[in-house]
Amino acid sequence: MTAQEPSEAPLGIQQLWTIVGTIIAPTSMITALLYYFGWHHAYWFFDYYGVNSTVLGFGTTDYLMRSLDALYVPLTVTAGAALLVLWGHELLRGRLTAGAELRVVRRALPFMAGIGALLTLGGFWSVLSRAFFLRDFLVAAPLSLSFGVLLLAYTLHLWRALPDRAPDEGTPTPEDEDTDEDTNEDPDSGTGGTPDPPEPPPSPPSTPRPAAAALAEWGVVLVLVGLGLFWAANDYAAAVGETRAREFAAGLPGYPYAVVYSADSLSLTAPGVRETRCRDSKAAYRFRYDGLKLMLQSGGQYVLVPERWSRADGVAVLLPRSSSVRLEFAPPLADSGASRPC
Known part of the structure; x- marks a missing residue:
């Protein structure tokens, strides 16, 4: 064979x-x-x-x-x-x-x-x-x-x-x-034995593929x-x-709050986001925004989403990094806007 x-x-x-x-x-x-x-x-x-x-x-x-x-x-x-x-x-x-x-x-x-x-x-x-x-x-x-x-x-x-x-x-x-x-x-004993079948002819050698x-x-x-x-x-x-x-959306309540301070109004109207205007006219950051969670920072900008984000009415906020914007972080169980000065 x-x-x-x-x-x-x-x-x-x-x-x-x-x-x-x-x-x-x-x-x-x-x-x-x-x-x-x-x-x-x-x-x-x-x-x-x-x-x-x-x-x-x-x-x-x-x-x-x-x-x-x-x-x-x-x-x-x-x-x-x-x-x-x-x-x-x-x-x-x-x-x-x-x-x-x-x-x-x-x-x-x-x-x-x-x-x-x-x-x-x-x-x-x-x-x-x-x-x-x-x-x-x-x-x-x-x-x-x-x-x-x-x-x-x-x-x-x-x-x-x-x-x-x-x-x-x-x-x-x-x-x-x-x-x-x-x-x-034994065939020489004169009794009839079954002869062996003839061997099959050898197969031609297979030709290797190129x-x-x-x-x-x-x-x-x-x-x-x-x-x-x-x-x-x-x-x-x-x-x-x-x-x-x-998974990130489901875990939003457990992430730290990202409190945004801005020198100018950002006009954020996302669900659950609260804007507070500081009374001190000389304050460097006159507007504070609570109820946001930071997703990531990349390419010189912040990506934030509201704490109560949903596919139905949720929005994502892209906020450029600049000297007129400052972020503070608070524990997730704390009220992000409670007793927080401007």
Whole structure:
């Protein structure tokens, strides 16, 4: 029995990674991906409050830090799944030469190919139609595409690695031959023994695939799987950003008050925000605003929201940092405007 050279597929992968590493610097690629997912996380976080994140002046460091919240779960799950797949492949590869296990693998290949084709079709359908039901579940559509392509590629890899002719029920295995030698009588004794079946003719040697074909195949697989994983991480980053925004809104009562002092009236009319005008005409800050909570400071401006913010009537306030504005912070359980001078 002959099997295809196992070095063909890994050779294609090695050549592909060499080309990718030559064209794209790994550090630059990773930084760009982290920046993108951090931007996506920030966009959907502030979109929940009706703020376009591009006006906040975030820098590269801000986006890179937000990308950790968006990617650590996908990276952990992907790394764990890859480790399980590698262990499973090593276990299966050691059983490809055994008779019974080989027959099971051959019979399982059509089912694996069918499942992979269905998953791939579902992923492509989700790309073409936004109304497809997989779109209703987070990262289901992109993972369907990635897993489907991987399963098809792995099924084809197993099929190529199998011997050209697998033993079946009628072909004697070495254990069966030993049993026959014990039970059959000696042909020279004159009694009728069962003659051994003729050996099948040797299979012609398989022709190795061209390196260019292996390289192109693994390149297409890498592109489809990479796009699916990128799509999944993109959807997950958006979902995490919105989830963090909901958590922040729910925890507003427990955050410190941000008392704003201003030299001029800011005309803040948000629900729950109180304006107090100081009586001292010589005061540097003649207006005080209570009932606000600081969300963050970025790009030379403060982002504040009312304590009783809601999606129905809540607003977000972008206040530029300047010498005419001063912030003081008070414990969350205290009344931000009680006995507080101007």
